[in-house]
Amino acid sequence: VQVVESGGGLVQAGGSLRLSCTVSGLKFDRYPVAWFRQAPGKEREGVSCASEPGLTDPGRLYYADSVKGRFAASRDDAKNTLDLQMNRLKPEDTAMYYCAVARDPSQYCSISESGPFAYWGQGTQVTVSS
Helix, strand or coil: CEEEEECCEEEECCCCEEEEEEEECCCHHHCCEEEEEECCCCCCEEEEEECCCCCCCCCCEEECCCCCCCEEEEEECCCCEEEEEECCCCHHHCEEEEEEEECCCCCCCCCCCCCCEEEECCCEEEEEEC
């Protein structure tokens, strides 16, 4: 399984960035996929999780309280991608952002713990200047 992130960079506070995650090597539309981030000296934290689509629904999106209303995740199961649109960025959003795929298909989409996610990308750096 390969997980590749892109789209990070340097932006001023209040600006926007869009991250993209591309996954290969598994049946993408069966797995929850999430974004995590880790700032220097801090623990890794969950940002957003996108559950896999069901028979009659497109799946659900979950967000950390710190990013609700500012970040929006979207998955494209035809392209095997999970994007993260980040608006109204703050200096405290500065971190390495990682995309992660769940270990098991259809497992619970959690952003409170990283253990259920088995496949990780190398990360993409986001730096927000004040």
